[in-house]
Amino acid sequence: MATEEQQFLEDYEPKEYPSVALTVDLVVFAVTDSVLHAVFIRRGGRPFRGALALPGGFVKPDEDALHAAWRELEEETGLDLGRHRAHVEQLATYSSPERDPRMRVVSVAHLALLATDSRTLPGLSPGSDASAAHWKPVHEVLADEELAFDHRDILTEALERLAGKIEYTLTAARLVPEEFALYQLRHVYDAVWNSRLDAGNFTRKMTGALTDTGRKVARSKGAPATVFTVKDEYLSPPLVRPAAGAHR
Amino acid sequence: MATEEQQFLEDYEPKEYPSVALTVDLVVFAVTDSVLHAVFIRRGGRPFRGALALPGGFVKPDEDALHAAWRELEEETGLDLGRHRAHVEQLATYSSPERDPRMRVVSVAHLALLATDSRTLPGLSPGSDASAAHWKPVHEVLADEELAFDHRDILTEALERLAGKIEYTLTAARLVPEEFALYQLRHVYDAVWNSRLDAGNFTRKMTGALTDTGRKVARSKGAPATVFTVKDEYLSPPLVRPAAGAHR
DNA sequence: TCGTTTATTGTCACTCTGACAATAAGCAGT
DNA sequence: ACTGCTTATTGTCAGAGTGACAATAAACGA
Structure with a gap:
């Protein structure tokens, strides 16, 4: 049957069709x-x-x-x-x-x-x-x-x-290096949503889907941040985008 | 400028390009x-x-x-x-x-x-x-x-x-008449998710996005169901799909 | 060492959740 | 009309998740 099918394809003449x-x-x-x-x-x-x-x-x-x-x-x-x-x-x-x-x-x-x-x-x-x-x-x-x-x-x-x-995937992590700190990921959300998410709540909700590398990275100011890696593809429960105008 | 633009378009000769x-x-x-x-x-x-x-x-x-x-x-x-x-x-x-x-x-x-x-x-x-x-x-x-x-x-x-x-829109209502009872909408979710959602919880979560027409419709058995109409396009909070195998 | 900045953890009242019970309201058969 | 069955809707409740914000910890520079 395979040969019959091949024969058909060799003999096939494209008819008129609109092309783009x-x-x-x-x-x-x-x-x-x-x-x-x-x-x-x-x-x-x-x-x-x-x-x-x-x-x-x-x-x-x-x-x-x-x-x-x-x-x-x-x-x-x-x-x-x-x-x-x-x-x-x-x-x-x-x-x-x-x-x-x-x-x-x-x-x-x-x-x-x-x-x-x-x-x-x-x-x-x-x-x-x-x-x-x-x-x-x-x-x-x-x-x-x-x-x-x-x-x-x-x-x-x-x-x-x-x-x-x-909101429901870790796609935001595609905009950040493979190893990243939470503030980097949070800044992606802020940039896309035009929001200013609370750092504490963000940490609480996101860490479940990430892997802690155990390492820390220092910023110019403030405490050093933990370096994470993506663990899950999906966020569950999802993060919900705040309504239009962020509070502060 | 409009005429100049028109002239350009009249003179335009499509070059070689792959067509499909x-x-x-x-x-x-x-x-x-x-x-x-x-x-x-x-x-x-x-x-x-x-x-x-x-x-x-x-x-x-x-x-x-x-x-x-x-x-x-x-x-x-x-x-x-x-x-x-x-x-x-x-x-x-x-x-x-x-x-x-x-x-x-x-x-x-x-x-x-x-x-x-x-x-x-x-x-x-x-x-x-x-x-x-x-x-x-x-x-x-x-x-x-x-x-x-x-x-x-x-x-x-x-x-x-x-x-x-x-999960987050009322698109399921497109598979049901304009006026419908909650069991009809619930059956759509069950068909698509291959689930068996709890009727009580479904009612609680869905009614906020619907308009009660005040009318009721009788089924062959059981109490008559209220007739609803879609009010909102989005479901908030969203309904979450139960994990693979539904319970009963 | 102090003051400033930032990450992370904790707190709390409130809301939403799933599981399931209770109530209400119809129908069919007796 | 009464009984039993079926289904819609409302109620209950313990547990999980929420936003707002406070507390703690850990840097850095002066």
Whole structure:
């Protein structure tokens, strides 16, 4: 039967079917000093000249969307992924026929999370494909900037997805080194939720899902913090995002 | 500038780019007698002749994926959507180059929820496009049947998405008439989670997000149940899915 | 050594939870 | 009409989890 099936496939002639160009778009997040940043590219050409856009590119014939997302992440940001902790997952697919005025382009949006030491953003190589990839604070961009195509929708959805997902998973730890102190993780939550969580309660609720390495790390001021490692993938019970305006 | 932009678009010549065929696949869920069902089509042609497949079809040049999903839902199941309460949302996009052995096909999977009276499944018109669309219990199919292409992955992801989403939203009410009794909603949770929730606790936790219509409806046996309507979109606090094996 | 800063632990009143009991309200058969 | 059965809804209760905040411990710099 296998040979019969092979014969069928060799004889198969694709019929008429509508075809589209397939791209990936990337929302690349990283956190410094409790502020959530994302990678943007200032558009040089039309349409949307001068507006900010998300990095992205075409999916090649022999790769799937996730693979294309990793490749574009490396090409457009110039990041050495052998050295950087990174996480990429699919967000959603944008397929409105009018989303690119030039032609029919369907884009699979992805969420990428880069680990930082909480102080410096991963360096974006200037010699890369992208004319001018750079980090910008997400909340400021959403408030002030014009974004090309439907990239504002994509960015908003990415932020909401991340904000929701860290409630019941340890995805926030993807934005922090493999070994980290609780204040680093808490700053990620504060950056994403735009909140100011109570340190004591955060410790109580988070430690159950973490492994204590036994080591401590000193900050410039104050008591040294314990170094942890992720133990569980899920948070149970979940952490709930405080309502809009944090208290103090 | 608008005219200049128009001129640019008129002169624009699409360059070389890889192109793919874009389809939608549908996971159509409905609940009867506390059992979760989905629509399947028995494949007549190759490849995967004889296996079960999910309904779906090509996205046309002038529509987006969500529109195509609604259209295919109507065409392949023969459902009159003017009469049926239905909800459709995007699930994820499957783009492995080998997922269809005939050619490069990228599919945007969708989750569709059809409301039922908890006793009968929506009728699938036999005169429709699909050779033999029919309802099958989801858990049985996952246990016993061969599924074409990557449709097992899609079905699994759809189930997990639904199971997770009803924890913190009232999405379960999409599988039930606009006005419903609590036992109907509870049966949806039982069907999706494969659980047997306590009726008293379910009432306590759910009523806060519902509106009491003041009316009651009698079942064949037992006390009449209050008729409710959905008030909130989100459940707070969320309902948590009991661990694997339910108690009784 | 003192004052400042920060991590971690403790406290407390309050809420929410699951398990299960009690009550109320229908139906079917006698 | 009464009995028994079934189901919806409300109640009970001990235990777990919560936010706000206080107390303790452990650095660092002057």
